[in-house]
Amino acid sequence: MTHWFHRNPLKATAPVAFNYYGVAAGPAASKICSDLRSCRARLLELFTDLSCNPEMMKNAADSYFSLLQGFINSLDESTQESKLRYIQNFKWTDTLQGQVPSAQQDAVFELISMGFNVALWYTKYASRLAGKENITEDEAKEVHRSLKIAAGIFKHLKESQIPKLITPAEKGRDLEARLLEAYVVQCQAEAQEVTIARAIELKHAPGLIAALAYETANFYQKADHTLSSLEPAYSAKWRKYLHLKMCFYTAYAYCYHGQTLLASDKCGEAIRSLQEAEKFYAKAEALCKEYGETKGPGPTVKPSGHLFFRKLGNLVKNTLEKCQRENGFIPNPNQKKR
Numbered sequence: 001m002t003h004w005f006h007r008n009p010l011k012a013t014a015p016v017a018f019n020y021y022g023v024a025a026g027p028a029a030s031k032i033c034s035d036l037r038s039c040r041a042r043l044l045e046l047f048t049d050l051s052c053n054p055e056m057m058k059n060a061a062d063s064y065f066s067l068l069q070g071f072i073n074s075l076d077e078s079t080q081e082s083k084l085r086y087i088q089n090f091k092w093t094d095t096l097q098g099q100v101p102s103a104q105q106d107a108v109f110e111l112i113s114m115g116f117n118v119a120l121w122y123t124k125y126a127s128r129l130a131g132k133e134n135i136t137e138d139e140a141k142e143v144h145r146s147l148k149i150a151a152g153i154f155k156h157l158k159e160s161q162i163p164k165l166i167t168p169a170e171k172g173r174d175l176e177a178r179l180l181e182a183y184v185v186q187c188q189a190e191a192q193e194v195t196i197a198r199a200i201e202l203k204h205a206p207g208l209i210a211a212l213a214y215e216t217a218n219f220y221q222k223a224d225h226t227l228s229s230l231e232p233a234y235s236a237k238w239r240k241y242l243h244l245k246m247c248f249y250t251a252y253a254y255c256y257h258g259q260t261l262l263a264s265d266k267c268g269e270a271i272r273s274l275q276e277a278e279k280f281y282a283k284a285e286a287l288c289k290e291y292g293e294t295k296g297p298g299p300t301v302k303p304s305g306h307l308f309f310r311k312l313g314n315l316v317k318n319t320l321e322k323c324q325r326e327n328g329f330i331p332n333p334n335q336k337k338r
Helices: 027-047 054-071 107-130 137-164 177-201 206-226 232-263 267-293 307-326
Strands: 090-092 102-104
Touching: 027 054, 027 107, 054 107, 054 137, 090 107, 107 137, 107 177, 137 177, 177 206, 177 232, 206 232, 232 267, 232 307, 267 307
Parallel strands: none
Antiparallel strands: 090 102
């Protein structure tokens, strides 16, 4: 089953030379600065390299972050911070608020910003893989794994690294708690989408699929609510995506719940459940159009034309017709639905 996920753009950054004449004295210190410069450049290159895989990303990120730790933690393993922590100024743009950079003279800010981009890369890698036709079981597992890694990084930054910043995160920008929480929950929701697709493929019980779909819809609703107090000019497109996915998986939940009711010979209740599925599918369809017309960070696409969306529409329609047949009910335009 192919998937479609909204993605915000990567953060951009200014070059950093790591030249500290008079401070980094000696060949060993110069070598570390040279390695920092090359490892940073390599990691930035991989963010836009379509041939990059998770192993390459992990190795490059580990190499850079291990060197950067020398600018954050004291080398004698005491609780004191490194004397080099505030020696270098770092500039990074924001994924939502465009190309106006934030700058802090703090190696922790660099660690967080680069880590944020690493997490975004994992979400983008998962999205590319999940969008393929005829995705294999191993690829589906890779998508799920990548989204879990991304969620873990966002969560770690929010809980363990951002509190260390001397200058607090700016309101409405990437490093603020609301945005990081939204990314965490979105990753959880999208990972569960993969689980649902697998459950459908393996023909698991409709009741289980309905429960998973309902939980996924709640994840998307939670992420949307987290962003509700942000400036609409920056968050509107992202929120349209979260809202349409919430409606989409609510329709899924009602559709498969209707199948469960039908299997229990509760045809009348099954029809009502499928009618609710129709309503939420129609809402999702309208939101797809609004998403495509909304300006803001993210891709310009028409989600309603995507295979994953069309499949659900056909499933709801066919399941409702089956319920109506088994209920002995023939639709009449002049007769109200029961």
